[in-house]
Amino acid sequence: MVTQESPQCHVCGHQLPLHGGFCPACGSPRSEKSSKRTSSRRVASSSKRASTSSKRSRSRRPDPYEGMVLDQKYRILEKIGEGGMALIYRAEHVFLREMRAIKVIKRPDHRKETQYGRFLREARLTRKVCALAPHVARVDDFGYDQKKGVYYYSMELLEGKSLRELLREPPYYLSPQRTVRIAVQICEAMSTSHEQGVVHRDLKPDNIFLSNMHGEEEYVKILDYGLAKPLDPDEPNFTDVGKVVGTPEYMSPEQCRGPSPEDRLRGVSHVDGRADVYSLGIILYQCLAGRVPFSLEGEPTPQNFLRLMSRQISEQPKSLRRIRNDLSPALIEVVEKSLRKKSNERYRSMLEMQRALLQAVPDAGATATHHSGAHNTAFDILELAQVVPSLDGLPIHSQQSTTFQLQLDPELEY
Numbered sequence: 001m002v003t004q005e006s007p008q009c010h011v012c013g014h015q016l017p018l019h020g021g022f023c024p025a026c027g028s029p030r031s032e033k034s035s036k037r038t039s040s041r042r043v044a045s046s047s048k049r050a051s052t053s054s055k056r057s058r059s060r061r062p063d064p065y066e067g068m069v070l071d072q073k074y075r076i077l078e079k080i081g082e083g084g085m086a087l088i089y090r091a092e093h094v095f096l097r098e099m100r101a102i103k104v105i106k107r108p109d110h111r112k113e114t115q116y117g118r119f120l121r122e123a124r125l126t127r128k129v130c131a132l133a134p135h136v137a138r139v140d141d142f143g144y145d146q147k148k149g150v151y152y153y154s155m156e157l158l159e160g161k162s163l164r165e166l167l168r169e170p171p172y173y174l175s176p177q178r179t180v181r182i183a184v185q186i187c188e189a190m191s192t193s194h195e196q197g198v199v200h201r202d203l204k205p206d207n208i209f210l211s212n213m214h215g216e217e218e219y220v221k222i223l224d225y226g227l228a229k230p231l232d233p234d235e236p237n238f239t240d241v242g243k244v245v246g247t248p249e250y251m252s253p254e255q256c257r258g259p260s261p262e263d264r265l266r267g268v269s270h271v272d273g274r275a276d277v278y279s280l281g282i283i284l285y286q287c288l289a290g291r292v293p294f295s296l297e298g299e300p301t302p303q304n305f306l307r308l309m310s311r312q313i314s315e316q317p318k319s320l321r322r323i324r325n326d327l328s329p330a331l332i333e334v335v336e337k338s339l340r341k342k343s344n345e346r347y348r349s350m351l352e353m354q355r356a357l358l359q360a361v362p363d364a365g366a367t368a369t370h371h372s373g374a375h376n377t378a379f380d381i382l383e384l385a386q387v388v389p390s391l392d393g394l395p396i397h398s399q400q401s402t403t404f405q406l407q408l409d410p411e412l413e414y
Contacts, residue, residue: 063078063079065079065087065089065104065150066078066079066089068148069094070091070102070143070145070148070150070152071143071144071145071150071152072094072145073093073094073095074091074092074093074094074100074102074152074154075091075092075094076089076090076091076102077089077090077091077092078090080101081101082106083106083206083224083226084106085105085106085226086103086104086105086106086119086226087103087104087105087106088101088102088103089101089102089103089104090102090157091154093154099157100140100154100155100156100157101154101155101156101157101158102152102153102154102155103152103153103154103155104150104151104152105119105150105151108149108150108151116151118226119151119153119226120142120151122153122224122225122226122228123139123142123153124142125198125225125228126139126155126225127139128196128198129189129192129193129196129198129225132192132196133188133189133192133193133222134214135185135186135188135189135219135220135221135222136189136192136193136221136222137155137156137158137209137221137222137223138155138156139153139154139155140154140155140156141153141154142154158209158211158221159211159212160209160210160211160212160218161209161210162205162206162207162208162209162210163182163205163206163208163209163210163283163287164204164205164206164208166205166210167205167286167287167290171290172290172291173287173288173289173290173324174287174288176288176326176327176328176331176361176364177361177363177364178218178287178364179284179287179288179364180331180357180358180360180361180364181218181364182208182210182218182220182287183280183283183284183287183354183357184354184357184358184364185219185220186203186208186220186222186280186283186350187280187350187351187353187354187357188350188354189220189222190203190222190273190276190280190350191349191350191351191354193222193228194273194276194349194350198225198228199228199271199272199273199275199276200222200225200227200228200276200279201227201228201246201255201271201275201276202224202226202227202228202246202247202250202279203222203250203276203279203280203283204247204249204250204279204282204283205283205286206223206224207222207223207224208220208221208222208223208283209221209222209223227246246279248296248305248308248309248312249282249292249294249295249296249308250279250282250283250292251275251278251279251309251312252271252274252275252278252279252312252343253278253312253313253341253343254270254271254275254343255271255275256309256310256312256313257270257313258270272343273349273350274343274344274346274347274348275343276350277338277346277347277350277353278338278339278343278346280338280350280353281335281337281338281339281346282339284334284335284338285317285320285335285339288320288323288324288327288331288335289320289323289324293317293318293339294308294311294312294315294317295308296308313341314341317339319332319336320332320335320336328360328361330359330360330361331357331360331361333360334353334356334357334360337356338353
């Protein structure tokens with residue numbers, strides 16, 4: 001037996017009796033046509049809701065790389081990191097059964113040859129430096145999956161957290177001892193990097209990873225040499241001289257200011273390793289004060305970025321003495337010297353800055369051990385630095401800015 005559904009009033013929506021010409025609630029004349037239109041609107045509304053639900057479901061698609069076997073040897077398991085240009089995944093080497101971190105270009109564009117050139121150079125430079133600097137993340141492999149059209153490189157898989165994540169945890173700042181223990185490891189890595197003619201140019205807490213290894217709970221690994229470039233005639237130049245690179249909160253004044261007309265004419269860069277000294281000074285300031293000295297105000301628009309860069313060039317940071325009363329004058333002096341606006345007034349090398357940090361906070365060096373045959377403790381570095389000859393045969397303390405005679409071509413917008 002089929003039950004006939006009662007129609008509804010096209011005016012008030014009241015349910016109408018099966019027989020009769022008027023609505024008992026509002027007295028409007030019965031209209032089969034209106035009733036059908038109301039029913040049609042309800043069906044359309046229901047279809048629209050179903051369509052919206054379907055779209056939401058489609059928007060939650062799985063990551064396109066997860067589950068993929070890349071280049072027939074790396075099984076992509078899950079995404080563990082993301083930057084402006086690249087994605088990082090946890091992966092397993094299918095033959096060796098070892099875990100790796102795989103880095104791929106975020107939005108590959110095969111029309112942009114420079115995109116792949118920079119990516120290859122990043123892998124090459126990182127591998128060059130990490131072979132000599134244990135505090136730089138190790139690169140194992142580079143490849144191209146022809147079937148999937150994916151360039152990638154493989155790195156050691158690190159377990160731990162970035163310095164950025166650590167500084168997001170209460171109390172949002174670190175003790176002087178902890179800060180210096182982390183900083184001297186960064187100095188060691190950057191000293192080796194500069195000796196190899198490579199300036200990082202993008203030191204920031206995101207690119208400083210703290211791992212539990214070699215008997216240390218916060219063993220530093222430097223990440224992301226994507227903005228680095230050495231003075232090497234065999235390395236191609238992908239961009240015109242003069243582009244601003246880096247992260248504005250951590251950029252040196254010379255990076256923010258850009259090259260002079262003379263630099264542009266000569267085709268060389270105005271930026272050298274002392275830019276990394278300044279960036280490390282910003283990181284020290286943030287670790288001790290709980291905030292960077294100059295931060296972006298308002299939305300991330302070009303105008304606000306320019307204001308921030310202008311402050312890096314001309315404004316003096318608020319003194320740490322006014323923020324914390326438990327810091328030694330010697331440590332404050334190290335931070336202030338590394339943040340001098342003129343590069344020739346900063347530390348001439350990362351090794352010199354490292355010695356100053358250990359002298360300012362001596363008890364921080366006792367646990368700042370290094371997994372390297374050349375150094376056993378941070379105090380070894382402090383003692384040996386007085387006599388280790390430089391490349392030109394002069395002692396470190398009598399060098400005339402030997403480390404920073406680098407001419408680099410800036411590239412990539414921040």
